[in-house]
Amino acid sequence: MIIIIIIIIIIDLFLTVWPDWPQIFSGETITLRCSFPKPSVTHWTFYWYRESTRLHRSDDNLYILKHIKVDQSSKYYCYISNKQSQRESYWSNAVTLTVTERPKASLTLVPTGQMFSGENVTLRCDIQGHTGTEWRYSWYKDGDSNRPVHSSDVKREYSFSVVEFDSGKYTCRGERRSDSQRSEISDAVILIVSGESLPRATLTVDPRWSPVFTGESVTLKCEIQSHSNWRYQWYKGSSGTAVSQSQINTFTIRSAADQDQDQFWCRGERNYRPSSSQYSNRVNLSVEAHYFKPVLTVWPDWPQIFSGETITLRCSFPKPSVTHWTFYWYRESTRLHHSDDNLYILKHIKVDQSSKYYCYISDKQSQRGSYWSNAVTLTVTGTCLIFTPVTCPRPKASLTLVPTGQMFSGEKVTLKCDIKGHTGTEWRYSWYKDGDSNHPVHSSDVKREYSFSVVEFDSGKYTCRGERRSDSQRSEISDAVILIVSGECINPLFIQLVITFSSISLNSE
Template sequence: MEFRSLSVILLLVSLVRAGHAQGYYKPVLTVQPLRPQIFTGETVTLTCYIPGERLTDWMYQWIRDNTEFHNSNYYIRKIKVDQSSKYRCCCYYKHSQGYSGCTDEVTLTVTALPTATLTVDPTWSPVFTGESVTLKCEIQSYSNWRYQWYKGSSRTAVSQSQTNTFTIRSAADQDQDQYWCRGERDYRPSSSQFSNRVGLSVNEKPKPELTSSHKGAALIGNPVVLYCELDQSAGWRFYWSKHTQSPENETKPETHSYTISSVSVSDGGQYWCRAGRGTPVYYTHYSDALWINTTDVSPPVSLMVSPSRTQHFSADSLSLSCEGQSDSTGWRVRRYTHSQKVSNCSSGWGSVTGSTCSISSLSTSHTGLYWCESESGESSNPVNITVTNNNGILDSPVHPIMEGDPLTLHCLYRDPKPTNLTAEFYKDGSLLQTQTTGEMTIRTVSKSDEGLYHCKHPERGESPQSGISVRTAESAPDLVIVVVGVSFAGLFIILLILLWCYRTHKGHLENINQMSVQNQRESGAEDSQSGHLPVQAGDVHVYDTMQRAGEAADELSDVTYSQVLRKNKKLKNKDADTGSMEVTYAEIELKTKKKPKKKQEMISVNADTVYSEVKQNTNEGKINSIE
């Protein structure tokens, strides 16, 4: 009986277990922690069991989205977003082939942590020693964040702040590294994601290079363009100084080029540039000084453009030639563009034949500054060339216009040309004229006509702008002064020579007069014996005057007494017994020596007439003249 009872009991137990294995007890799945929203990185535990049963008697199978993935009664993991799924587990009894069944499905919804984004101000790279840099960590959702700042490969924060900015006030070499950030707080979610990484490069303070559009002296009236080159990073504004490196003396066009539209003598001198960026402004070093010399002497070679205008349509052809009064052999066409900087025609943008550069099909990339340059570095004046895709261009001159000359501007169009040619012409953005012929004329150009010109057609649109320069004759007054000064100097020298000749001749005449008087003295006695009265030396006064200035000294020195004219000026006769006598004054004329093939010229003595007193010969009772 007892054996039978034991057998029955064992049978019942086996039946119970078999019933369990056949699903009489359904397994249960639990989730800890039980939350409607789970964030990535949080720990979640899934547990599967049969109530009242020993866990070791059962085998477990985890199924996610109908795919088996785990074989334990629990699953613990730092969950990720891609693990948002439907979960269930199934239980198998180890001692038989039956199973108890599967749990109900549990859906886990995993939410990504808030995103942290790191930005840097300034945005450019590299930054330079001494420059200020600010890192900013932005988290778009939730609030009450504490910001953690990380550098390099370390997972330990280098700084923590309640604000979302981290500033390096004066960057140095040791600040060069990678940076990132994230947010932390006391509420779920307790942290944000790590931000993106930002690399910070720190370089030495830069020094820009200052160059000119051409070498050599700048021709007065022509344009000159200076370039402040700074290839490192971006965001720069440019400052220009003349004569002195002084912030008070700086001009601020803020572009990397500085244009002198029409060079004058006062534009000569030293120039510097520097760049700055950020707030407060961080400045680079000053460039080296660049000397600008001016001249009124044109360079030996000029750049000739065909078609001769500054604006051209894309797809058109263009010819650039170095021409001059002298041989242009060895001169080459060069250009400056923002993309290629300075380059030769032979570098690929044109074909070279001698000193001519040809471009078969223009594109907007050909827009730039062109000039001729010799092998020794001498350069012509530069020419601005603009290539456009517009339907209209302004036909404006290539080289500066001389003040006082006429100027005609044309508005040109792509084919087919419009039937209505009416165009508006603008200077510096202001409307000047509206012409139905499509052209505008300035009859007499003045310095005030300098500026940026463009034209506008009602259907074809606007042309680009072109600068027109006016060359003034600044050097003309100086030249006149020089010429007049030289003329006066020459005249003064001639007058000095004439004065010297005059004084020499005067002394010579006085010597002749004295010799004549002496001769007459010596012959006085003979004349008395022969009935002639001598000229008394004490009564002779010689004054001579040159009537014709400029006569040569040899002509003036060969003068003789030609005659003594008797003057009919008589004094009243007095009584013979009182010794009174009649006195006659004779006028001496000076006559020049005859020259071959010339009419005899006389130099008469007027104011300086020589009078001699002739005494009456009482023996003969008559007056004799001196022959």
């Protein structure tokens, strides 16, 4: 008995496509590859089919479709046959190629016509027959399609503020996200930018001072230097969207509130070229509570004031301009003076002017109110009685010379400086010679006595003065004392005799 064994060998034959795009644009080059596990392809013949139509035969397992067309959309197969054995031949799986016309980008320029420097232009790129989210977009200038002037992964609109240099021919193209296939490049649009700038807008605010009070009326005014028929747009804060639009160039906040405190700016628009102005400068609007308290200060700010001093009272408050206010000055409940100046000067102040002082301000231009300051207390001291009508002098220094009379060279002298009615520890002391009160011959932070051994050169007129430690106020300078030093020295022999006589006297005792 003869047994015939038939072995059926099944070969998995795979047909693949490169690039493996789900959708193929016309004009692309597509490669079909017929893969199978045999180590050598030299024994095989490859047949290529579109549906049931044989397209090609070769010894190569690749079949290239160059510049593929829409009508080549179909199912494709490969079929292989062994050259050495007619018994071996196999069909591959089918692959489907879907070919569509390559979409062309379309570029739109908004607005059209000649542009002014500073205007905003938008270049919008659309891919015909496709949604915007499928694509990445690139824009090109003057035919250079290798270097985009701008690219976006999301937006199909490219907006920018133009200058004269931006004039030129612009195109765009899309690149599909899913497979990086590109659309055809768009036709060119021409952008012409004039060297002339957009009209300038200027924003002012009335009232000019800052801050304004809650409840006050504030008017913003937008002025554009040229052209007419403007519509005015008003912007606030960080928003790029206008909060208001009007045919008139003023925007009024009738009753300012906390929420109105922000930054404002404006711009003009119209129906003719130029269709917009430049954005204006920005102004900051500060709003404060209706009530505020002026601050009254004293200069110099000494804790104790000597009679005869000049004292300046300053009434300070947040408004930058004092021209709208009247200032009233009071000692206790008595009005002393009123003026447009926020300074009040007390010259040669007297002891009986010691008191509490206030300032009171009133706005000339509005009924917003009037305000009292804090009180400051002035304490004036002097050597005369309180409430006397005369001006009381500041403390006067007194200088004493010890010993008095003519001195001999080599003798020791002491100049003692006292401030009448004050303790010595309150003061620093300085001594002067021959009327030169700018260059002391000696100064001391502690001692009120100045002692030194004299020579004939020390002869002269001496004075002294004190400077109070607490506030650096000075006493009046003392009357002068005269120091006379003889050129004659004390006789050394006489001194020796005195010493000898003293010794003998002590021994005899």
